[in-house]
Amino acid sequence: GAVVSQHPSRVICKSGTSVKIECRSLDFQATTMFWYRQFPKKSLMLMATSNEGSKATYEQGVEKDKFLINHASLTLSTLTVTSAHPEDSSFYICSANDAGTSGRPYEQFFGPGTRLTVL
Amino acid sequence: KQEVTQIPAALSVPEGENLVLNCSFTDSAIYNLQWFRQDPGKGLTSLLLIQSSQREQTSGRLNASLDKSSGRSTLYIAASQPGDSATYLCAVAGNTPLVFGKGTRLSVIA
Numbered sequence: 336g337a338v339v340s341q342h343p344s345r346v347i348c349k350s351g352t353s354v355k356i357e358c359r360s361l362d363f364q365a366t367t368m369f370w371y372r373q374f375p376k377k378s379l380m381l382m383a384t385s386n387e388g389s390k391a392t393y394e395q396g397v398e399k400d401k402f403l404i405n406h407a408s409l410t411l412s413t414l415t416v417t418s419a420h421p422e423d424s425s426f427y428i429c430s431a432n433d434a435g436t437s438g439r440p441y442e443q444f445f446g447p448g449t450r451l452t453v454l
Numbered sequence: 455k456q457e458v459t460q461i462p463a464a465l466s467v468p469e470g471e472n473l474v475l476n477c478s479f480t481d482s483a484i485y486n487l488q489w490f491r492q493d494p495g496k497g498l499t500s501l502l503l504i505q506s507s508q509r510e511q512t513s514g515r516l517n518a519s520l521d522k523s524s525g526r527s528t529l530y531i532a533a534s535q536p537g538d539s540a541t542y543l544c545a546v547a548g549n550t551p552l553v554f555g556k557g558t559r560l561s562v563i564a
Contacts, residue, residue, distance in 0.1 A: 341497075369551055378543065378556040379498075428497055430552070442486065443552055447497035 341446035356414045358429030364409035365431035373426040385412045419453040456481045460555035475529040477544035490543040534562045
């Protein structure tokens, strides 16, 4: 149980375009989802916390207008990178919390990640 | 602010060796600690989760311990295999979302 999927797994786009990444919890309801960014050979950096039905909470230094997060349902959160530039190229990973229904509160389940390359 | 440190940053061992990866954290007020594995270009695979009330968890050749009072956790890998080569990340959950260490890059040489 507790599977999280991400789509697409890999995307290449031109500078100036917008890219949407989906994060889905397949077999549980996720009241909270998290979006992380990872640079090569670096650890994960939390970008924002996404709560179903409310605005996302962004970490310091993350541009809200550039990284749009929508958590419209208990199983889906989306991250849209607007007007992407080469410096946005990175590995984006989402995770979801099952609110303790797994019997292990605060455990996060991670998606497989999305590799974004902006040309 | 919670900070997580992993030592060593990189480790290379011959196949068959037992090894220990270390993780330390500055704020002992945690709910749990997780160890993850990450292969190059891939997402995270959860290996073990230790609740704050627990001292250790075991899964196959892996054993993770937690000493909350001293802010330390270790991941013990027995009889290492080339397939264990990956980056191992530890992360702690507290009043803030998961805080990750920078990872230990493990290479097991056949």
